[in-house]
Amino acid sequence: MNQSTFCPIPWLFQAVRNNGDIRICCQANVTENQGVIRHSDGTPFNASKDNLQDARNADLMKSVRKNMLQNRWSSECGRCKQEEESGLNSRRQYEQQNWPRFTLDKAKAQTEEDGSINSTLMPVNYYDLRFGNMCNLACRMCGPTDSHTWYEQWIDYHNTDGYNDTHGRVTLKRNEKGRLFTNDYDWHGGEVFWDSIESNIPNIQHVYMAGGEPMMIARHYEFLQKCIDSGYAKKIIIEYNTNMTNLPERVLEMWKKFKQVRVGASIDGFGPIVEYQRWPLKWNQAYKNLKKLDEVCKQNWNIFAWLACTVTVYNVFHIPEFMFWKLKESNFKKINSSRKRPIITHHVAHGPKRTNIKLLPLDVKNDLVLHYNDWKEKLQFDNEISQDVKDNANKILDSITNFANSEDYSDNYLQEFINWTKYLDKTRKQSILDVVPQYDKLFV
Numbered sequence: 001m002n003q004s005t006f007c008p009i010p011w012l013f014q015a016v017r018n019n020g021d022i023r024i025c026c027q028a029n030v031t032e033n034q035g036v037i038r039h040s041d042g043t044p045f046n047a048s049k050d051n052l053q054d055a056r057n058a059d060l061m062k063s064v065r066k067n068m069l070q071n072r073w074s075s076e077c078g079r080c081k082q083e084e085e086s087g088l089n090s091r092r093q094y095e096q097q098n099w100p101r102f103t104l105d106k107a108k109a110q111t112e113e114d115g116s117i118n119s120t121l122m123p124v125n126y127y128d129l130r131f132g133n134m135c136n137l138a139c140r141m142c143g144p145t146d147s148h149t150w151y152e153q154w155i156d157y158h159n160t161d162g163y164n165d166t167h168g169r170v171t172l173k174r175n176e177k178g179r180l181f182t183n184d185y186d187w188h189g190g191e192v193f194w195d196s197i198e199s200n201i202p203n204i205q206h207v208y209m210a211g212g213e214p215m216m217i218a219r220h221y222e223f224l225q226k227c228i229d230s231g232y233a234k235k236i237i238i239e240y241n242t243n244m245t246n247l248p249e250r251v252l253e254m255w256k257k258f259k260q261v262r263v264g265a266s267i268d269g270f271g272p273i274v275e276y277q278r279w280p281l282k283w284n285q286a287y288k289n290l291k292k293l294d295e296v297c298k299q300n301w302n303i304f305a306w307l308a309c310t311v312t313v314y315n316v317f318h319i320p321e322f323m324f325w326k327l328k329e330s331n332f333k334k335i336n337s338s339r340k341r342p343i344i345t346h347h348v349a350h351g352p353k354r355t356n357i358k359l360l361p362l363d364v365k366n367d368l369v370l371h372y373n374d375w376k377e378k379l380q381f382d383n384e385i386s387q388d389v390k391d392n393a394n395k396i397l398d399s400i401t402n403f404a405n406s407e408d409y410s411d412n413y414l415q416e417f418i419n420w421t422k423y424l425d426k427t428r429k430q431s432i433l434d435v436v437p438q439y440d441k442l443f444v
């Protein structure tokens with residue numbers, strides 16, 4: 001593993017947020033600017049009106065590349081830095097494995113002194129495309145920029161008429177049926193975007209799509225069809241995060257035409273815990289779709305899937321049990337089954353900070369370590385589980401407790417977590433103590 005700060009993303013990749021704003025990558029969201037690429041007057045490059053190519057040599061992209069070539073961390077890449085320091089795998093490391101031929105030496109040879117690149121000679125090979133914020137869930141670690149299902153509860157809790165996104169203030173209005181709406185996420189109808197992306201289809205090797213919920217979004221199917229019609233689908237890997245509430249036959253047929261399909265199933269636990277974290281998901285429906293997906297993977301050599309588990313204050317005590325369930329009860333034959341994939345594919349929620357496990361008070365963090373130790377012992381004495389898998393489970397649990405203990409957010413965010421949780425529990429008719437009884441002292 002290359003231990004420098006180098007990452008292939010600023011050279012090969014382009015990311016479009018749910019509102020059309022172009023950003024470095026989804027990990028680069030720890031600064032106030034959330035990694036968004038801006039014109040010199042401060043307005044974001046937006047895929048609805050700006051040429052995607054022009055954004056590649058904007059000031060922020062040049063400075064991130066320059067820093068990497070000089071082995072310095074940009075503040076935008078702070079999340080990868082933190083993850084690596086806590087022993088977690090960062091996206092930077094993941095992308096280095098995904099693009100082994102794009103080395104630091106190659107990047108140096110193709111980059112000018114000011115950090116710019118020739119965007120014609122070096123076209124984008126890899127996109128992250130988010131076609132709006134339509135989603136049927138309002139997960140506790142998410143918000144209205146990613147899911148329109150959040151609108152009512154968000155404005156009710158904040159007693160306001162909208163919220164801020166990277167392009168500015170979003171003001172929600174009511175339609176004739178009384179439902180809140182905004183057009184701010186309808187950027188993806190524009191010719192500028194489609195001209196730009198269609199002309200680059202021959203160079204695309206990989207596309208990642210995530211929430212909103214891609215399976216619900218018409219543009220997602222439109223994009224897949226364009227790749228198929230162009231004749232290049234067989235050269236393209238598509239990758240998703242999907243919430244598993246829908247797995248339409250239509251998409252399964254389309255997937256067969258692609259070089260490879262990688263499905264990150266956004267499932268953070270089983271039963272009541274995932275219903276709590278990803279309201280209003282129904283576990284029976286999600287599990288049925290997971291089993292269907294597992295079968296699809298068995299029947300199609302080009303389709304792979306894994307459990308993309310977001311670790312938050314809500315499910316952190318559940319993670320060992322979730323891993324046991326995956327190993328002993330899920331009956332999955334393909335999901336997280338390859339040697340390359342761990343038992344679950346976890347990542348910790350950095351934001352919103354009110355869901356970050358660093359906010360737990362020290363005594364609760366100590367309880368977490370003891371809880372994990374109990375499960376490690378249980379695992380150790382299980383003769384049906386191989387040592388490799390046990391080592392893998394221990395590594396996952398250690399990375400989570402290391403992350404939790406690496407900083408203390410309790411002064412600034414514990415109360416916000418409690419207030420939000422109480423509000424959502426009341427509105428959603430749920431109770432945190434039903435799913436995390438370990439928080440009994442926090443929710444008296």
Ligand code: SF4
Nearest residue numbers: 007025027077080092
């Ligand atoms: S180092 Fe991390 S945050 Fe920075 S560009 Fe790479 S993946 Fe994104």
